[in-house]
Amino acid sequence: MSATPEATDLAQMIGAELPYLRRYARALTGSQQSGDAYAAATLEAILEDREVFASDASPRVALFAVFHGIWTSSGMPVEDGETGLAQAAQAHLSKLTPNTREALLLQTIEDLTLPEIATVMGVDDDEVRHLVDVAQREMADSVSGRVMVIEDEAIIAMDLQAIVADMGHAITGVARTHSSAVELARTEQPDLILADIQLADNSSGIDAVNEILGELGPLPVIFITAFPERLLTGERHEPAFLISKPYREDQVRSAVSQAMFFSSTETLLT
Structure with a gap:
């Protein structure tokens, strides 16, 4: 059975944004393998229920919003058992204010606006602004x-x-x-x-x-x-x-x- 036009359009929209989701996930987790696992879980969630891919948002915002839901529901885990640089990285991460790195990456690397980040993270614009400020301060001092x-x-x-x-x-x-x-x-x-x-x-x-x-x-x-x-x-x-x-x-x-x-x-x- 051939794909419907709607399914084809959705695949094309997601395909165009997928490299940037993978970039975000890679920077967020510090691991290509881990980042790709979260990106794959995002795609699987959309395939299971296309309603999670919000039609009233841009494709990138909608895709990142699904990702963020999976990321936060996983508890944004800091894994044990790492060594060397990875161990030091996880130690730093465990001390960060929750959601601050996410907001900063979405604004500066992925170039989303405050309202777009608010949609992705499910918060208001003022909270996004606060998270970005905290992230910049915590990282600059570290x-x-x-x-x-x-x-x-x-x-x-x-x-x-x-x-x-x-x-x-x-x-x-x-x-x-x-x-x-x-x-x-x-x-x-x-x-x-x-x-x-x-x-x-x-x-x-x-x-x-x-x-x-x-x-x-x-x-x-x-x-x-x-x-x-x-x-x-x-x-x-x-x-x-x-x-x-x-x-x-x-x-x-x-x-x-x-x-x-x-x-x-x-x-x-x-």
């Missing part, structure tokens, strides 16, 4: 460190340095190519890497990061790209933190705070 920038455009590199330095972090340096990035990381080991995808000599920022992490071990990484959906296909390991170009200052601040706070980025394999 961790500071040394940040390495991999970016071939001088103006963008200067802007990123200024934003990060204003947050209280130290800058280890700026690299424009794969080889210079690896050398800089060896010389001045960072606590966080902020990396473009396409570098000056047409080399890959992803390759550079993979080599650095292969030598230094796991470090939080934020990737910047004009085409985030190309890295959110589910066909390989994906970055926990991914900023779309052109970016806003509050997006960079949020991602840096989240990455420093969470410190659980896995190597992005090509």
